[in-house]
Amino acid sequence: MGTVLFPLLVIMGPTASGKTSLGLEVAATLGGEIISADAFAVYRGFDIGTDKPSPEARRRVRHHLVDVADPRTRFSAGAFADLASKAIDDIAKRGLAPVVVGGTHFYIRALLEGLFPSPPRDGATDARLAEDWRNDPSALFRRLEEVDDEAARRIGPNDRQRIIRALEVFELTAEPLTSHWKRHQGPAKFAPLLVAPQRSRGDLYARIDARVEWIFANGFVKEVEQILASSVPVDAHALRAIGYRQVVEMLKGSCDLEAAIANTKRSSRKFAKRQLTWLRGLREGTLHWVPPAEDGGAAAVTRLWEMHTEKRRET
Numbered sequence: 001m002g003t004v005l006f007p008l009l010v011i012m013g014p015t016a017s018g019k020t021s022l023g024l025e026v027a028a029t030l031g032g033e034i035i036s037a038d039a040f041a042v043y044r045g046f047d048i049g050t051d052k053p054s055p056e057a058r059r060r061v062r063h064h065l066v067d068v069a070d071p072r073t074r075f076s077a078g079a080f081a082d083l084a085s086k087a088i089d090d091i092a093k094r095g096l097a098p099v100v101v102g103g104t105h106f107y108i109r110a111l112l113e114g115l116f117p118s119p120p121r122d123g124a125t126d127a128r129l130a131e132d133w134r135n136d137p138s139a140l141f142r143r144l145e146e147v148d149d150e151a152a153r154r155i156g157p158n159d160r161q162r163i164i165r166a167l168e169v170f171e172l173t174a175e176p177l178t179s180h181w182k183r184h185q186g187p188a189k190f191a192p193l194l195v196a197p198q199r200s201r202g203d204l205y206a207r208i209d210a211r212v213e214w215i216f217a218n219g220f221v222k223e224v225e226q227i228l229a230s231s232v233p234v235d236a237h238a239l240r241a242i243g244y245r246q247v248v249e250m251l252k253g254s255c256d257l258e259a260a261i262a263n264t265k266r267s268s269r270k271f272a273k274r275q276l277t278w279l280r281g282l283r284e285g286t287l288h289w290v291p292p293a294e295d296g297g298a299a300a301v302t303r304l305w306e307m308h309t310e311k312r313r314e315t
Contacts (some may be wrong), residue, residue: 007141008088009089009305010100010108012037014275015268018292022197024057025102025298030097030305033062034062035084037102040241042080043071045227048220048244051211064091067135071227071238076216077110082112085189105278106154113282115181119172129164143167147174153281156274158267161237193308195301196279198289208268212243218262221247242267274290 009032011023027034035041041050044067053063064087084100084107092097100108100177103123105120126270132140137160143161145152149172155162199207224247228234239248243264250260279287290300 002302006088006092007309007310008098008112008190008192009102009301010037010112010192010194010303011196012101012105012108012194012278012279012287013103014026014204014272015103016272016299017103017199017204018197018207018297019101019103019295020051020053020057021275022293022297022301023099023292024053024061026208026305027061027099027101027300029298029302030099031210032099033064033091035064035087035091035098035100035188036082037080037100037104037107037109038066039074039075039080039104040238040244041066041102042069042075043067043068043238044069045071045230045232046238046241046244048215048218048223049241049247051215067206071236073231074237077107078115080104081110081115109284111187112190113181119169122168122172125168125171126164129167133160133164133193139223140164140167148178154278156271158270159172160240189284191290191308192285192307194282194285194306195288195290197292197297199292201306204272205269206270211264212261212268215243216257216264219256221250222247224251242271293310 003257008028011026012020013019023034026032036053038050040046041052042065043050046052052066056062058066063079065083068083069079088098088100100111102108111279122193130138137151138157141152141157141163146154146165148166151166152163169177169180171177220243224239224244226236227244228251230250232239234248234252239245246255246264246267247258249263250257254262288304290304291297
């Protein structure tokens with residue numbers, strides 16, 4: 001008899017696609033609780049730019065892994081996987097349904113597949129790669145494409161930290177990061193149902209632009225100023241999030257408000273495109289595209305969940 005896997009509902013998708021509202025409706029319908037899979041909503045004080053669930057939403061449905069990290073430190077995928085697993089166990093023990101909701105797909109992969117024990121950082125290698133990045137970021141990314149094309153597609157050309165780390169692992173082990181991931185995947189613990197709200201590319205980009213306009217009109221610049229005034233260093237990982245990075249550049253005098261807004265829109269659209277590429281190559285299971293919440297998405301997800309759990313009971 002095989003290992004019994006815990007059925008887990010995961011709502012993912014690109015930025016501004018409506019994951020949050022869909023997850024809220026589904027969790028409320030199922031009587032469940034939400035585990036946020038957002039790499040920047042974990043940081044305290046990062047509220048407007050991350051589009052954190054509102055206090056009303058958190059009163060309606062309990063959320064986990066929101067406001068759990070100090071923005072002066074870096075929160076890792078490994079830390080997420082550990083805390084998310086504990087939250088799932090706690091929710092299940094109380095007889096409720098855990099619902100993972102978020103767009104940080106690497107976090108979701110770490111939860112479902114585990115992470116490999118990576119080699120310790122080497123200061124000299126890290127410093128040399130960091131200097132290469134300062135001199136020519138695109139050349140460093142092309143180097144990653146040459147040695148580990150799969151990792152390059154997942155990471156994208158703008159994630160300095162992960163590009164440098166992937167190249168560092170390759171140089172230290174003479175083996176691509178992707179090979180380590182595949183070899184060290186842990187035993188499966190969950191039987192996930194993966195769903196995402198489906199929107200046309202035009203609709204998605206319009207929603208991204210509208211969201212950016214909204215955050216800047218509702219105190220986003222002031223939020224970043226308060227973060228910087230609270231002793232969070234300007235080069236903190238948390239401030240590399242889209243939007244925050246552009247506002248920091250504006251506050252440094254590199255651009256004006258209009259350019260910061262335009263740059264945030266452009267970066268957000270590029271990020272959504274990378275997320276869609278990731279989802280097309282998803283290896284954690286079959287992805288079910290469903291209508292957004294306003295078009296009956298919660299009912300569609302609930303039906304899929306009922307079929308998924310019934311199938312698990314029969315196996």
